[in-house]
Amino acid sequence: MSLHSRRPSRRGLAALLSAGLLGLAGAGAAWSATATTATAAHRLRTCAVSDLYVSMGRKEGAAGSVYWPIRFTNTSTTGCALRGYPGVSALDTAHRQIGPAATRTGQSYSTVTLAPAHSVSAVIRTTNGPIGGPCLRTGTYLRIYPPASLEAVLVPASWTICSGNFQVGPVNTQGTF
Template structure:
């Protein structure tokens, strides 16, 4: 019986029941203020940077950050596309492959950053050797077909391993 009363109250609150009372009803949803969802971050409003390497047991890790330069919050979700290129646009090696879980969406307020980790091996750990030098890093923000280009020549890929993790909240 209580369930039937609850259903009748719910229908009445939506205007679909037999009663059309003008009295206001209490509903947590009815009083919530809906905020516009932040849109996907685009290359036009992101600034890339790469930090020096950290080594551990034959591996080398580079921290790549994307900072929101726009005037509104935006969301990054998933993996960026990352390639090493020459000034003429030719690619050095293969694009980074995905490593680890896909991660949770990261909402970036204006001026805030998210990061991803580029992983490779130390020279000599593998017989595969190191890739030739590059001039730039081409970065596709998650879900974007428009790339960012970062002038960089110190990321060095060796051992045939070049991976990228999903975007996460920056370590501040």
């Protein structure tokens, strides 16, 4: 398991700079990738953890919920593909899991292709406070398994699961839940 900070590695920074996307990445404008057909996706390899810089987008609240996009940025020099849901759980400062892992929304998904220095996202959700039950203690990290990966990364992220509701959507190009 590797620990990611909010700053890209030298390799990731170089990839973002070479693509001219560093300033756009923070604003979400670099969230570009394409959905592909099954045939085209079979030609591309699945993105490995070593290909990805995993970071958090901007937290937003709406209709009693808190939404937070997880960004997967391709820091390699070749394209790769992601399909499905990431695994996500909240951890405390000692890296112990707080509550259950996020459940999947059940939303349909397609394979997304990431060109070098491009990003896609998956959105996590909980309720905005104790609406139907108590809130758990606030986590310090999110443990994130990219889709189809058995290796996780730790991302510093303050996250509180409330009302027993913790969901994750599939990786997609629109940044939607």
